[in-house]
Amino acid sequence: MSEAPLLKVRDVSKFYGQRIGCKEVTFDLWPGEVLAIVGESGSGKTTLLNCISTRLMPSTGSVEYAMRDGSIRDLYHMGEAERRFLMRTDWGFVHQNPADGLRMTVSAGANVGERLMAIGNRHYGNIRSTALDWLTRVEIGTDRIDDAPRAFSGGMRQRLQIARNLVTGPRLVFMDEPTGGLDVSVQARLLDLVRGLVNDLGLAAIIVTHDLAVARLLSHRMMVMKDGHVIEHGLTDRVLDDPREPYTQLLVSSILQV
Numbered sequence: 113m114s115e116a117p118l119l120k121v122r123d124v125s126k127f128y129g130q131r132i133g134c135k136e137v138t139f140d141l142w143p144g145e146v147l148a149i150v151g152e153s154g155s156g157k158t159t160l161l162n163c164i165s166t167r168l169m170p171s172t173g174s175v176e177y178a179m180r181d182g183s184i185r186d187l188y189h190m191g192e193a194e195r196r197f198l199m200r201t202d203w204g205f206v207h208q209n210p211a212d213g214l215r216m217t218v219s220a221g222a223n224v225g226e227r228l229m230a231i232g233n234r235h236y237g238n239i240r241s242t243a244l245d246w247l248t249r250v251e252i253g254t255d256r257i258d259d260a261p262r263a264f265s266g267g268m269r270q271r272l273q274i275a276r277n278l279v280t281g282p283r284l285v286f287m288d289e290p291t292g293g294l295d296v297s298v299q300a301r302l303l304d305l306v307r308g309l310v311n312d313l314g315l316a317a318i319i320v321t322h323d324l325a326v327a328r329l330l331s332h333r334m335m336v337m338k339d340g341h342v343i344e345h346g347l348t349d350r351v352l353d354d355p356r357e358p359y360t361q362l363l364v365s366s367i368l369q370v
């Protein structure tokens with residue numbers, strides 16, 4: 113890991129009227145590091161993820177990002193066009209529901225290829241061969257390249273969404289319950305795949321999950337949220353093996369096997 117954080121999140125709070133979405137969240141994320149945000153439903157995980165990824169503007173706080181050229185930018189003071197470019201090129205966002213991250217009626221190949229075109233690739237042959245390569249990497253048969261994702265199973269759709277996000281070589285990927293809504297056996301295969309890709313590509317990732325087994329398998333560090341606050345934060349193995357907060361102890365003990 114390099115010496116400067118990729119993200120510096122400082123005192124990020126989001127209020128929905130009187131209601132707390134998340135409150136005074138501060139942490140650094142380092143290049144190549146995977147952070148899991150865990151907590152029960154309504155604890156503020158998605159609100160925090162959306163604030164950090166600028167899909168939602170926080171009420172207060174700041175997020176600094178180390179750009180590829182080494183400059184540090186304040187995400188909430190970036191122009192809209194620049195932020196969109198960053199999202200398309202340097203970041204990925206994997207939604208729980210693949211339909212939110214895919215174009216369901218265009219082919220699998222086009223779903224992957226259009227991200228390449230968005231960053232300036234114009235050579236059809238190269239785009240198609242890169243798309244084929246990525247379908248293989250996410251274990252989708254290359255004979256399915258011309259099929260639309262609406263003809264795919266849930267697991268295949270999620271793998272295609274991952275290929276679409278990773279094809280442009282992002283440095284940071286946000287994932288919101290990436291295995292939610294899938295069968296257990298499909299989840300296990302997807303988790304293996306995500307873990308392999310994140311390791312191979314040296315990606316930094318922030319993964320929201322209510323499933324501690326997902327956090328155990330994928331993350332280096334984890335933050336536990338309750339009622340919008342981060343109540344515990346540390347190395348994943350430490351938090352899961354030796355939880356300090358009574359609430360985390362309860363969460364851990366409610367899972368038979370993590």
Ligand SMILES: Nc1ncnc2c1ncn2[C@@H]1O[C@H](COP(=O)(O)OP(=O)(O)OP(=O)(O)O)[C@@H](O)[C@H]1O
Pocket residue numbers: 128131132133134151152153154155156157158159160322
């Ligand atoms: N658009 C909104 N308007 C009003 N309140 C909201 C909105 N979105 C979230 N909240 C509230 O903010 C709090 C945090 O919600 P959030 O969805 O971030 O939690 P979560 O941990 O991601 O839950 P889940 O796992 O169910 O998605 C909750 O009290 C929720 O009701």
